[in-house]
Amino acid sequence: xxxxxxxxxxxxxxxxxxxxxxxxxxxxxxxxxxxxxxxxxxxxxxxxxxxxxxxxxxxxxxxxxxxxxxxxxxxxxxxxxxxxxxxxxxxxxxxxxxxxxxxxxxxxxxxxxxxxxxxxxxxxxxxxxxxxxxxxxxxxxxxxxxxxxxxxxxxxxxxxxxxxxxxxxxxxxxxxxxxxxxxxxxxxxxxxxxxxxxxxxxxxxxxxxxxxxxxxxxxxxxxxxxxxxxxxxxxxxxxxxxxxxxxxxxxxxxxxxxxxxxxxxxxxxxxxxxxxxxxxxxxxxxxxxxxxxxxxxxxxxxxxx
Amino acid sequence: xxxxxxxxxxxxxxxxxxxxxxxxxxxxxxxxxxxxxxxxxxxxxxxxxxxxxxxxxxxxxxxxxxxxxxxxxxxxxxxxxxxxxxxxxxxxxxxxxxxxxxxxxxxxxxxxxxxxxxxxxxxxxxxxxxxxxxxxxxxxxxxxxxxxxxxxxxxxxxxxxxxxxxxxxxxxxxxxxxxxxxxxxxxxxxxxxxxxxxxxxxxxxxxxxxxxxxxxxxxxxxxxxxxxxxxxxxxxxxxxxxxxxxxxxxxxxxxxxxxxxxxxxxxxxxxxxxxxxxxxxxxxxxxxxxxxxxxxxxxxxxxxxxxxxxxxxxxxxxxxxxxxxxxxxxxxxxxxxxxxxxxxxxxxxxxxxxxxxxxxxxxxxxxxxxxxxxxxxxxxxxxxxxxxxxxxxxx
Numbered sequence: 001x002x003x004x005x006x007x008x009x010x011x012x013x014x015x016x017x018x019x020x021x022x023x024x025x026x027x028x029x030x031x032x033x034x035x036x037x038x039x040x041x042x043x044x045x046x047x048x049x050x051x052x053x054x055x056x057x058x059x060x061x062x063x064x065x066x067x068x069x070x071x072x073x074x075x076x077x078x079x080x081x082x083x084x085x086x087x088x089x090x091x092x093x094x095x096x097x098x099x100x101x102x103x104x105x106x107x108x109x110x111x112x113x114x115x116x117x118x119x120x121x122x123x124x125x126x127x128x129x130x131x132x133x134x135x136x137x138x139x140x141x142x143x144x145x146x147x148x149x150x151x152x153x154x155x156x157x158x159x160x161x162x163x164x165x166x167x168x169x170x171x172x173x174x175x176x177x178x179x180x181x182x183x184x185x186x187x188x189x190x191x192x193x194x195x196x197x198x199x200x201x202x203x204x205x206x207x208x209x210x211x212x213x214x215x216x217x218x219x220x221x222x223x224x225x226x227x228x229x230x231x232x233x234x235x236x237x238x239x240x241x242x243x244x245x246x247x248x249x250x251x252x253x254x255x256x257x258x259x260x261x262x263x264x265x266x267x268x269x270x271x272x273x274x275x276x277x278x279x280x281x282x283x284x285x286x287x288x289x290x291x292x293x294x295x296x297x298x299x300x301x302x303x304x305x
Numbered sequence: 306x307x308x309x310x311x312x313x314x315x316x317x318x319x320x321x322x323x324x325x326x327x328x329x330x331x332x333x334x335x336x337x338x339x340x341x342x343x344x345x346x347x348x349x350x351x352x353x354x355x356x357x358x359x360x361x362x363x364x365x366x367x368x369x370x371x372x373x374x375x376x377x378x379x380x381x382x383x384x385x386x387x388x389x390x391x392x393x394x395x396x397x398x399x400x401x402x403x404x405x406x407x408x409x410x411x412x413x414x415x416x417x418x419x420x421x422x423x424x425x426x427x428x429x430x431x432x433x434x435x436x437x438x439x440x441x442x443x444x445x446x447x448x449x450x451x452x453x454x455x456x457x458x459x460x461x462x463x464x465x466x467x468x469x470x471x472x473x474x475x476x477x478x479x480x481x482x483x484x485x486x487x488x489x490x491x492x493x494x495x496x497x498x499x500x501x502x503x504x505x506x507x508x509x510x511x512x513x514x515x516x517x518x519x520x521x522x523x524x525x526x527x528x529x530x531x532x533x534x535x536x537x538x539x540x541x542x543x544x545x546x547x548x549x550x551x552x553x554x555x556x557x558x559x560x561x562x563x564x565x566x567x568x569x570x571x572x573x574x575x576x577x578x579x580x581x582x583x584x585x586x587x588x589x590x591x592x593x594x595x596x597x598x599x600x601x602x603x604x605x606x607x608x609x610x611x612x613x614x615x616x617x618x619x620x621x622x623x624x625x626x627x628x629x630x631x632x633x634x635x636x637x638x639x640x641x642x643x644x645x646x647x648x649x650x651x652x653x654x655x656x657x658x659x660x661x662x663x664x665x666x667x668x669x670x671x672x673x674x675x676x677x678x679x680x681x682x683x684x685x686x687x688x689x690x691x692x693x694x695x696x697x698x699x700x
Contacts, residue, residue: 037409038408038409095527098578101519105520105575112568228413267425287411297400
C-alpha cells in the first residue's frame with residue numbers, strides 16, 4: 001500500500017480512532033477502579049438524545065452545538081440518577097438503567113420523527129459513527145503531512161479530539177493526587193478535607209466530555225468499549241496505577257489501529273469485496289485483548305482474602 | 306376522538322396483545338434480577354444476542370436457506386448470550402475485575418462483534434432484504450400473525466415459568482445463604498432467571514429490539530419497588546406495569562406511521578415510573594416533602610412553646626401562625642390559657658429529656674426518640690412520676 005493511498009484514506013481515521021480510544025480509556029481507568037464502569041455505558045447512551053435535541057433546536061449539523069447538547073444531556077442524566085437515588089433510596093445500578101434507557105428511547109423517538117426531513121442522522125450512525133468516511137482528500141502522500149495547505153483540509157474531528165485529549169491529560173496531571181486518593185480510599189480523602197463528591201462529579205464530567213467528542217466521530221459502541229475494556233485489561237497486567245494507565249493507553253491504541261486495519265482490509269484478504277464496520281471491529285478487538293489478559297495477565301487473580 | 310382517530314385494526318390488536326404479554330413477562334422476570342441487584346446484567350445478556358443472531362443467519366444462508374427462519378436465529382442468539390454470560394461470570398470470579406466492569410466489557414465487545422457481522426451480512430446478496438438491523442430497535446410495521454402469536458406464546462411461557470419459580474427466586478435474592486440452607490440450588494436458580502431474561506430478550510426482538518428490551522426488564526420492577534417494600538407485591542405490580550406499558554405503547558405507536566414501537570413502549574413505562582416517583586406513598590417525592598414539612602412544623606411548635614414558657618414573645622412569623630392556629634397565642638401574641646398549659650408540658654418534657662440524656666441507661670431509647678414526641682406515649686405514668694421526683698430532687 002502506497003503513501004498516496006494510505007495517507008488520505010486510512011491515516012486520518014486511524015489517528016481519530018486512536019485519539020478517541022485514548023481519550024475514553026484515561027477516565028475509564030478511574031471508572032473501573034471506582035466500580036462505576038457502567039456510568040460510561042449510561043453516558044454513551046444519553047449522548048444520542050442530546051445530539052438530536054441540539055439538532056432540532058439549531059436545525060443544523062453544527063459540531064459545537066451538538067457537543068453542547070450531548071454534554072448537557074450527560075450532565076442531566078448524571079444529576080437525574082443522583083436525585084432519584086436520593087429520593088427513592090433504590091440501588092443505583094437499577095436507577096441508572098431506568099434513566100439511560102428512557103433517555104435513549106426519547107432519542108430514538110425524536111430521531112425517527114425528525115428523520116422524515118431526511119437529515120444525515122440515524123440510529124445506525126449514532127451507534128457506529130462514521131470513522132470510514134473521515135478522509136483527507138487534500139493529501140497526496142506522506143509529504144502532505146508537512147504541507148500547511150493540505151493540513152488545513154484535515155477532517156475537523158481530528159484537531160477537536162486532539163484538543164480534548166490534551167485537556168484530559170492536563171486535568172489528569174493537575175488533579176492526580178486528589179483523584180487517586182479519593183479513588184482508593186474515599187473516607188481517608190474526605191478526612192483530609194478533599195471535596196470527594198466534587199471530584200467524583202468532575203470525573204464523570206470528564207468522561208462525558210470524552211464520550212461526547214468521541215461519539216461524533218466513532219459512535220457509541222467504541223465509546224463504551226474504550227471506557228471499559230482497555231482499563232480492565234490493564235488492571236489485569238499490573239498493580240500500580242501509573243503503569244495501569246500506560247498499559248490502558250497501549251491497549252487502546254492497539255485496539256483502534258488493529259481494529260481499523262482488520263475492518264478495512266481483513267475482508268479483502270479473505271476474498272470479500274466490502275469492508276466491515278470499523279467501530280464494531282475496534283470494540284471486538286478490545287474485548288479480545290481483555291480476554292487474553294483475563295487468561296494470561298500476570299495480575300489477573302482476585303485478591304485472596 | 307381527535308384528528309388521529311384510533312382504529313383498532315386486527316394487526317394493531319395483535320401487536321398490542323403481543324406487546325402486553327411481553328411486558329408482563331419482562332416485568333416479572335426483571336423483578337428477580339432487580340432484587341438480586343443485577344439489573345444491568347440483563348443489558349449484557351440482551352446485547353450479547355447480536356453476534357448469535359447474525360451467526361445463525363449466516364450459517365443458515367451458507368446451508369442454502371434464506372436465513373430468516375426464526376428458530377435458527379433464536380438458537381444462535383441463545384448460544385451467544387450464554388457465551389456472554391459465561392464471560393461475565395469468568396471475569397467476575399476468576400479475575401480481580403468487578404461485576405460492573407465485566408458487564409460493560411462483555412456488552413460492548415459482543416455488541417461490536419455483532420455489528421461487524423451485521424455489516425458483513427448487509428454486504429451479502431441475501432442480507433440486503435433480511436432486515437436484521439430492524440431487530441436492533443424493533444419494528445412492528447410488517448408484523449405477521451405468526452410473529453405476534455409466537456411472541457405472545459413465548460412471553461406467556463416465560464411468565465408461567467416465572468410464576469412457578471418466583472418463591473425460590475425472591476428467597477435467593479433476599480438471602481442467598483438462607484436459600485442454600487433450605488436446600489435450594491442457588492446457581493441453578495440464577496441460571497434459570499438468566500434463561501428467562503434471554504427468553505424475554507428474544508421474544509422482544511421484533512417489537513422492542515435488543516437495545517431497548519433491557520428497559521422493560523428494569524423500569525417496571527423499579528417502579529413497583531416505589532410502591533411496596535414486599536416482594537410478594539413487587540412482582541405482580543411490576544408485571545402489571547410492564548403489561549400496561551406494552552399494551553398502551555403498542556397502541557400509541559399505531560397512531561402515526563413512523564412511530565418507533567419499542568421506544569414508545571419504553572417511554573410509557575418511564576411515564577409510569579415518573580408518576581410513581583412523584584406520588585408513591587413511602588418513597589415518592591411528594592410523600593417525602595410532606596414528611597419534611599410535618600417535621601418542620603413540629604420543631605417550630607416545640608421551640609415556640611419553649612420560648613413562651615420562658616416568657617418570650619414569639620416573633621418568628623411561621624411559629625406564630627402555627628401557635629395562633631392552635632389557639633396557644635392570641636392575635637396580639639399574648640399567651641392563652643391553653644398556650645400556658647401546652648408550654649408547661651413542653652418545658653416539662655424538655656427537662657425530662659435532659660434528665661434521660663444524663664443517664665447512660667436511656668441511650669438506646671434516646672437513639673430512637675426524635676426529641677419532639679410526647680414522652681407520655683413512651684413511658685408509663687409511674688415511670689414519668691419517678692423521673693419527675695428525681696428532677697425535683699436535683700433542683
